[in-house]
Amino acid sequence: MPASPAIDICDLRVDYGDFMAVNDLTLQVPAGEVFGLVGPNGAGKTSTFRVLTTLMEPTYGEVRLAGIDIAEEPEAARRVLGYMPDLAPVPSDLKLWEFLDLFADAHGLGDAATRRSRIDECLHEVDLMPQREKFCKTLSRGQTQRLVLAKTLLHRPSVLILDEPASGMDPLSRRNLRLVLRRLAEQGATVFVSSHILSELAEMCTSLCVMNKGKLLASGTVDEVRRVLGRAExxxxxxxxxxxxxxxxxxxxxxxxxxxxxxxxxxxxxxxxxxxxxxxxxxxxxxxxxxxxxxxxxxxxxxxxxxxxxxxxxxxxxx
Amino acid sequence: MSGGTTCPAWKFWANPIFHRYRRSRLRPQALFTSVLIIVLLSGFLFFIIRTASMYRGNMLPADAERTPLLALLALQGFILFFMGVGQSVGGIISEADEGVIDYQRLQPMSPLAKVIGFWLGLPVREWTMFASTLPFTVWGLWQGQVPFRAWASVYAVLISSALMYHVTAMTAGTVIKNRRAATLSSMFVMAMLYTVMPQVAKAGLIFFDYLTLWPVLNENIQHFLPRDVGTAAKLMNMLNPQVKFYGLAFDNIVFTFICQGGIMLTFATMVWRRWRQAESHLLGKAWAAGLFAWMQVLLLGNALPLIESGMIFPSVSLRSRFGGLYDDKINPTLAEGIAMTGLYGLVSLLLLLVLTFLITPSQDTQWRGLRRAKKLALPRVPRLSDAASSLPFVAMMTLIAAAAWTVFAQAMMGSRWFPGHPLPAHTSLVFLLVLANAALAFQAVLEGWGGKRLFLCILFAGIVPVLMGFVLGTAGDRFLPLAVWLNAVSPAYGPLAAPTVLVPGTGLPLAVSRAVPLSFAFFQGALLLLTSWLMWRLRCIHRERKQLS
Structure with missing residues (x-):
């Protein structure tokens, strides 16, 4: 019997008044994949992500993350979920470690010492340890992205949803991001990522899907998607x-x-x-x-x- | 994957969101400046008033020690009520502006724990500033020999009022997107509560008074004043020491907690619903109907016992405060009784419209609900869901309002003050018609055509005719009948006119007394036709939407 997919979307529809942002989307992402979501502006990527992350109620449809129905058990779903939004914001009045500690505490990652050790581990991972005591508002765009990535990794989520994670990052940080995501996938986590830098996405992802006008056009490996879309050459x-x-x-x-x-x-x-x-x-x-x-x-x-x-x-x- | 456990909602000191604000808002440098200013200010108030009382006023030491207490209380009120409210509303909006509010939504904490974290965390610096004034207060209470019960009551209500205002501000912050507008509107509401609402309370709706510190402070004021001044205040308070609620008598503090607790629970529920689901209505339909019934119970419970004593009438209440209590000749006029009956109807209608606005689904929500129902093969959208029509609940609240208004009017006109002015048997039907015309038309336009059309309708049918009527009425007596006809266009005029129509003999000028019933009957009839047509159109729209979904 095949293992249940890490992300299971069934008949998902999202409407904004008369505008249909996502049209009966059905998609499964197996565990341990780095799965890309590609599409032009208005394709329905962000709406899909917002539903997956429990930030938005769909018109209808079922979504399961690691087997958890997000409509039935949103809090349980949030425990297994790590989300990095597009243009990842950070609060201006907190230091880096304080920002991370808020989430470590909310996820119940143990006492202060345990949390501190995990925070330092994540800051090392994204190469921000020297900025530990600085205020979030002093970080550059790329550093902010890395900090939010650290926040996303903090509770070792089994499903990561990353919306344009590499935007604003320098080439070195991008390479590190790819390495981190691959390592997470090797450890069994599932990464669902969107990006406009397609060559990068193709490098990063084991498979991907293409959306347009709320519909899924194709899904599979890069080659399979090319073939389905009739542009194998x-x-x-x-x-x-x-x-x-x-x-x-x-x-x-x-x-x-x-x-x-x-x-x-x-x-x-x-x-x-x-x-x-x-x-x-x-x-x-x-x-x-x-x-x-x-x-x-x-x-x-x-x-x-x-x-x-x-x-x-x-x-x-x-x- | 995280396998940890998060703190329970009640354990606020371990709440991560509370910690987040404790860290950011209590940084030593900024806190030191704020506390220093407050300590200097409260110290100055304490010493200047105390010294002046002791050495210039030649008061006894215990009396002189009491004199700074009210000034300190005012300062504490300013810190907690105004600054705390500003911070609560502004803090929530900055979270949304910065975009980090989505992170908070994704925290695996219960919505209640999130509400409590923000509620106590956002104004944490203001609570600390409040605490920094307490040494002076404690000294004054101790040396001034203020009884424990007196100061404990006042400070308990100060704290419960602050908590209520903070949660109200948080609700405003989650609804109003513009930071400045939200902060200003919250502060405006605070100012209204302490200036306008006490005047409304004097007109019988004393429920609103219990949303403030006034009742408990007035009850205990003598202990916060030098003893000779306090004795006079005590005598005044003996006139009405307890809250009459139907046949029951409550302490002011108990009744304040009942009123404020209900409001706090309601606003906390609103924020909780928004944390649970960002697009959900602030109140569920059943909760809104229950809240409306509860408010009517409170309004009536407060008002009815005051009718027989006459203290509900501003004329009686004011004259009794200035020494005319035992003057048996003080009788409220019929016009006063009718005006208060109209005011009760108007306040009920306004509350009804606010709740209708909160529970009526937008077109977007209706579409979603219909499509979901279709997908799940449900015969209809579930009645209690946000997407369902609010009509049954608005109708239910209208019935409750009409019933409560009738009870109030009958108690008023059947009282010993107005013999020979009984209400006719069809009073409840007229009240129901007036409220239903306004509420159902409001609901139908909002649900069928949206908020923008409703705004235009309110502006041009509800407000402009009244303003024009005022202008015409001011221009000269001969325009008064025309002004009355213009006012009658507005559905808000109905509750004020209905008692006048039902109880003739109010002493209005002849032309006006002819115009009032005629214009009332004409426009209520027209409104009835219009509302019926709107309801029929709404039904058609529902059917069309169901087919198109």
């Missing part, structure tokens, strides 16, 4: 030391390759195969003794898909 550029004409000819004979264009020491082509097939393609080039200097996807065509979706929305609205 991507542009690949191969750098070569020599024999680029021959390499171009060879590539044109491969399945999934189209529009191969040869230029100086480089072949650029469209590819519609899976990631495994893409790896095999690189292996084939090397096996054919082509001296490959680089092999890269030039643009995230996944991003193009979303741009097309967003543009479609705009055209629809104008029409």
């Amino acid at each position: 991507r542009v690949v550029q191969v750098g070569l030391l020599d024999r680029e004409q021959e390499a171009g000819e060879w590539l044109r004979t491969r399945a999934g390759v189209s529009e191969a264009v040869v230029s100086r020491r480089c072949v650029r082509f469209h590819f519609t195969g899976s990631e495994e097939e893409q790896a095999d393609l690189l292996g084939g080039l090397i096996a054919e003794k082509f001296r490959v200097t680089s092999f890269e996807e030039q643009r995230s065509t996944f991003e193009d898909i979303l741009v097309e979706v967003a543009e479609g929305n705009q055209k629809g609205a104008q029409a």
Whole structure:
């Protein structure tokens, strides 16, 4: 019997007057996944997150977090939940450790010494230990995001919901965030994350889903989503030391390759195969003794898909 | 995952939200400045008044020690009532402004624990400032030989009043989004409570007086004054030492706690509901109906015993305070009795409209409820849910109000003061018509067309005609009938006019006394037709929405 999903959304609908923000969304996120939620503005991401975090009552629909029905037992659901909102705010009148202690205390994380030790652990994790005694209002945007991430991790939640967690973070902090999220997933936590930086999301997530106008368009691995949305092709550029004409000819004979264009020491082509097939393609080039200097996807065509979706929305609205 | 346990709601000293504010609002530097100012101010008041009484007024030491007590009490009231209220309302709004209120919603604490944490935590500096004035007060009470019962009663009510105002301010903070507007409106309500409400209380609605410190302070005032002045105050208080509530007699302090406890419970429930679910109505439908019935019981219970004694009438009450108590010739006029009956109806109507506003679902909420019911295959939206129509409950409250108003009017007109002016048998029907016309039209417009349309209706049908009527009436006596007709357009005029129509002979000018019943009958008839049409339209709208959902 398969284990119950960590996040189980069934027939979720959210309305604002006549506007339907989320339309009968059904989605399961297995435990231990880093699951991405992607969609243009107005897709229904934030409404979905607000319902998942018990901040908003849906028009109807059932949501279970780690098996807990959030409508029936909101307090129990809040114990297993860690939420980091978009543009994560912090109170201006508290020091960093005081801010974290408020939540550690509310979650009943033991006596003052135990809480202090856990707070320090989380501050270390997000690299804010030197600022421990500073006021929250003195932090930069990226530091504030990291502090709220520390708050989210404090009670070791089994379900994390992160709305644009990397916004405002510098590259180092982003890398750390990815590492933290991966480690949490390895430890069994489920991370549901939204981001507009799609390449980053693809790197961070084990699977994702795409929403538009309140509807779920596709869900699965990045490849599966590409396939479902009918845009499996991507542009690949191969750098070569020599024999680029021959390499171009060879590539044109491969399945999934189209529009191969040869230029100086480089072949650029469209590819519609899976990631495994893409790896095999690189292996084939090397096996054919082509001296490959680089092999890269030039643009995230996944991003193009979303741009097309967003543009479609705009055209629809104008029409 | 966190496996810890959180503190129970009653253990406020272990409440994380209370701790959060204890930390941020009691930082030594800011606290030191505040406390220093208050200690200097209270010390100055204490010493200047005491020294002046002792050396300039040549009072006995025990009398002189009492003299600063009222000034200190006023300062303490200012700190707890005004500053505490400002902080309670402002603190909640800044949490919302900064966006951190969502974090608090997500804390795995019970909604009650959250309410208590904010309630006691937000004004924690004001409580500390209050505490810093106490050494002077304690000295005055001790050396002035103020009896324990007197000061304990006054300070118990001071604290319960402060708690009530703070929870009221928190409610305002959760409803009004603009920080300045919320702070100013809370302080305005405070000022009204201590200035306007006592005047309303003098007109028989003495329930409102018990939301303040006045009744208990007046009862014990002699102990806070030098003994010779206090004796006179004591004599005044002996005139009405206990609260009459129907056939029962309560101590002022007990009745104050009953009134304030009910209000505190209601406001705490409002905040609790908002913590539990951000979009929910401030009050549930059944709670609102129960609260309305309870308020009518309190209003009637206070007012009825005062009718026979005559103390309900401002003329009698005022003259008795100035020595005319034993003058048997003091009789209230019929006009006074009719005006007070009208005032009772108007206050009941206003309370009814406020509660109707709180429990009537917005269009958004109605859509959600209908869609949810459809999805769950329910025959209708559950009657007690926020999304259900408020009509049955508004109708129920209207019946309660009409019944209470009739009881009040019959007690008033059947009293020994107005022989030969009985109320006709159809009084209750007229009262019901007046209240139902206003309340049901209000409910139908709000539920069917929304708050903006309702606001316009109130403005142009409820307020503008009355203002125009006032202007015309002031212009000259010949315009008075026209002014009466204009006033009658407003549904709020109905409760004031109804007793005048039912009990003729109030001594109004002939033209006015002709215009009042005619305009009343005409516009109540028109309102009845309009309300019936609105109800029918609302029914159609409900049906359409059900089909479209």
